[in-house]
Amino acid sequence: MKLDKYTTRVVIDRVYPEIDGGRFPIKRVVGEKVVVEADVFADGHDSLFAILLYRKSTDPVWVEVPMTFLVNDRWRASFFVNECAPYRFTLMGMIDAFQTWRKDLKKRLDAGQDLSIELRIGADLIEDAAGRASPLDSPGLQEWAGSLRSGAVSEASKVEIALSEDLSLLMTRYINRDRAVVYPRELEVRVDRERARFGSWYEMFPRSCALVPGKHGTFADCERRLPYVSAMGFDVVYFPPIHPIGGTRRKGKNNVPFAADGDPGTPWAIGSKKGGHKAVNPELGTLEDFRNFMSRAADYDIEVALDLAFNCSPDHPYVKEHPEWFSWRPDGTIQYAENPPKKYEDIYPLNFDTPNWEALWEELKSVVMFWIEQGVRIFRVDNPHTKPFGFWEWLISGVKEDYPEVIFLSEAFTRPKIMYRLAKLGFTQSYTYFAWRVSKSEFIDYFTELTRTEVREFFRPSLWTNTPDILIHYLQTGGRPAFMIRLVLAATLGANYGIYGPAYELQVNQPRQAGSEEYLDSEKYEIKHWEIERPDSLKDFITQVNLARRQNAALQSDWSLRFHRIDNDQVLAYSKSTADLSNVVLVVVNLDTCHTQSGWVELPLAELGLPENEPYQVHDILNESHYTWKGSWNYIELNPRTYPAHIFRLPSRARPGEPVRNPGMRKQEAGEAAE
């Protein structure tokens, strides 16, 4: 007879957050709060006591936080993660004999019942606790127990002792844990640095940065571009692969199968005689030039993100050194990349299933470690969904063990479950479907899923207006307003967003052919010379939007996003706010690139800390205009030809009129906004 498993009385259930039964960690950044809820209950009518336990994974000792009872057997507690390191938490629940007794004693007292025996039972409970108490607290408990038993103490005094808060607190401290139930799983929190939550990315091809048209740009040219990028307010510069490019079957302009003389090829066809994933394309400069660029970028508070594209050109050194890392066809050739009927003959995929896979995986990890040693801490990972899930889990967890500050951005545009799986497996951030969300209801549905469901615990969205592969139809046809609208949306719906420039600020909008999302004369296959100072550039507008992001903590995290009602399907309204409401931002966007749209937007006044019956000032950060509003419903009107969007700062509840402090000071608040 095995009865042991049946003798625990407390149930701990429906723990939140818990991803796939604890198989995967939740994600936070340093300074953020983890709010934990669980059902905790037992048979019978006993009072319960529940504890949240947490620790940094390397700490041996749990920190305990008593949980608060909410309603319907639900309990809650929270803790802050203050280091960029993995944390763990679990829960414990137990019967609270003293509180059960105390609750009943009150009822008996109110009913005028005889309490003498009950007080003796209480004395026993207190004496038991005294036996568990520290030498500091034990004598006091003993004394209370004695008083409850004493013939010389009046019943009224005994009841006063029995029901005192002091006694209650001590009894909870020394509660009997002999039959406490510990939740069977320890749940992990992966804690990243702040950049994981908030960043403005600028993707650019270094080879297109030369001062002279037609010349191959270098890292030194890129340095000269830094003031321009920095002035716009970006803090991450992301380079497509910077490695030697293969010559065999190199693609020509507009992706034609054979390159003309002087065509540079696509940077994603990595590897030539000059080296592979650990080498730098000599036309861009040397490894030292790259390091110099990084350190110049750091002077502008800009980080450099590299591209991890784990596939090879036919000229990659791996092909000769490790032919077994590729798939071979019956005709003795290596299998090139294909998505039938499309062929990518300039690219050989690696065969992750090769019998020699362990050596391959280790080599690929050593690529990441190589760039980490050069100082790189952000990687944008190319097409991770075409490599094994297990590879990424192994690689990322291995890297983060030594370098927890490294950020991996998943560039998977594929089915939702696969995108979410990659995020669970360890990717710090993920590309999203943002580019293909165009209508009001699409935005509301998708961003509600990303910010109000369990998804937010493991999937950190990165919103891109465009990429070298993605020029959406809306941008092709909507003119300048379309570029302004999509920029505001990306930069305010997402704390992490990016643009591929200078194509974006210069509003490049010609597709290779009708119906395609590919750029005509794509930079993927040729060197471009961008007239970045063209007067119609959106750089000043971008600067304003990025400034709004820097100055408003509300825009620096995602979870506070709320959509608001407005009686016009062409206008989207939403707010973000810090937990203390010291910073509340309302964004209203006209999605119609052609016509002025107007409507009445409804704000939940109490939720946003706005006054019910007095007027209040709203301040449009984009064009520095001010409006006086009153009540829940206010009128807005947006002309796409001038400003297609408002980014309003609403009055702060905390200290009305006070300017918003430096965002660097507000880490904690931003963390709390994420509740």
Add this chain to the structure above:
Amino acid sequence: MKLDKYTTRVVIDRVYPEIDGGRFPIKRVVGEKVVVEADVFADGHDSLFAILLYRKSTDPVWVEVPMTFLVNDRWRASFFVNECAPYRFTLMGMIDAFQTWRKDLKKRLDAGQDLSIELRIGADLIEDAAGRASPLDSPGLQEWAGSLRSGAVSEASKVEIALSEDLSLLMTRYINRDRAVVYPRELEVRVDRERARFGSWYEMFPRSCALVPGKHGTFADCERRLPYVSAMGFDVVYFPPIHPIGGTRRKGKNNVPFAADGDPGTPWAIGSKKGGHKAVNPELGTLEDFRNFMSRAADYDIEVALDLAFNCSPDHPYVKEHPEWFSWRPDGTIQYAENPPKKYEDIYPLNFDTPNWEALWEELKSVVMFWIEQGVRIFRVDNPHTKPFGFWEWLISGVKEDYPEVIFLSEAFTRPKIMYRLAKLGFTQSYTYFAWRVSKSEFIDYFTELTRTEVREFFRPSLWTNTPDILIHYLQTGGRPAFMIRLVLAATLGANYGIYGPAYELQVNQPRQAGSEEYLDSEKYEIKHWEIERPDSLKDFITQVNLARRQNAALQSDWSLRFHRIDNDQVLAYSKSTADLSNVVLVVVNLDTCHTQSGWVELPLAELGLPENEPYQVHDILNESHYTWKGSWNYIELNPRTYPAHIFRLPSRARPGEPVRNPGMRKQEAGEAAE
């Protein structure tokens, strides 16, 4: 380096049904279907193959069912459970190299590409499969592989072979399972007999069955009551405890603290010198009389349900034999039952936490086994939530190991999570909040939760119009219509329902005091003499309703319940149907006991198998009236003074006009209705 856990490519996730990560079984009855769904996906673009595996737990061999791809990485398959025994299921997923190749070959063919090397790759795949195939199938596969390689076969013929359905089927049969991923859990199905899904219960006090007023009824008297109960259409008779009743601190009429001479006491104060839980109250007869009653009941196709009330009167033999099974107070007395400030001094709770708990638990199990040996197979369990969860899990799983046909009904009226937990732990059926659901929106919300969410997988509702403890206000004030309305609701919303009679059919509606749900002069504390032939009895109405249940398979299970729109808040409309729509029942109930109510009810014609453009006949089974309806919206009007409800049989899609067959013939269909 431990890489093993990272090398599987297929993910199996979000399996449904799976209760609390597989901690608890789902429930079915014999003949029902288990529909299983899961996310199955992998990295890359390979085709997948997924299998549902199931077996009776005692069978060593899994039965395999290929799963069907639905959409968005979701797969589905199903199986039937045909024995009253535990079943298990799990899943398996694998990369399907042949189907991947075949899919790509079609694309290459359409694009007019050279296929020669692809066909050689295909030949290799087929040859591999031949190596795994049975001696029957291997030569054929070898031959096909040879043809794909042969110089003498035209490419067109090779393609025809490669894409043939025959080859495809064989290749799936002999798919390479070397790297198949097996879902890490085996999920259990607890399969009960049909009575667990469909039953009409009649609760009665045997001591009130005497022919002569004031006399203590006996089992022999109960036998004489059987034709009456059977004629009404009930198939389970449930007796409150039939054991000797304690004398010490016996309660008098209306629960006064001290009994007068001749007061019989409450049957739940179990145990006296004449015996405890394994004894029969001699005033009711002998154990043999009880067995006789059971066998007479069986002649009427009626089963007997006993009450398991695991507590003791102060006179119970356990008190002397096992004082250690009770809680002792500091004054040397045994702790009586309490819910402060209420005291139940005629009842001692057992102390399930006693150091000697193993002996206590075994003894209580032996009580169940004793009654099983007498032939009892249904137990209504009194207040299970005041005994340890683990005790019930242990007891029920132990009993069902040898007697899988035993049914345990949980009488827990407590917080939702505790009621659901008890169901998960093993109770076959559960009392519900039905009694306290009164308004239209309450019914819709609650029964949607019970029949359209995961709850239905483990919680089988039993709906009671009344109990000796529950006389709801609606019945106290609503007169005869209220009793008719609540009966129809219980009997048609729930495939399992019960009444406490004859109090119900005689419409007893006086509470002990205003605001109380207790009966005045409750049968719990005194012997009643019921005038069951009183002309105003509802017995004929109950007979009609139970007949409708017997004749309509749609009413014999719960999952097909759908509420329908009707533009009147006092009128509730819902349907139930068999999976093949051969039986569809529409119930329309006027919830207003005072006034005639009317409205237009909307039916989803296609879903219910009704014609779009032709008139159709609906047949009210309660009063044998017929109406001709047309289209989605039809008018109904219900007068509470005559018939406050319609129970319509709608035309059957399967064979219009044919009478509904014997429900015993329809097990399978009822099972399918449960999808």
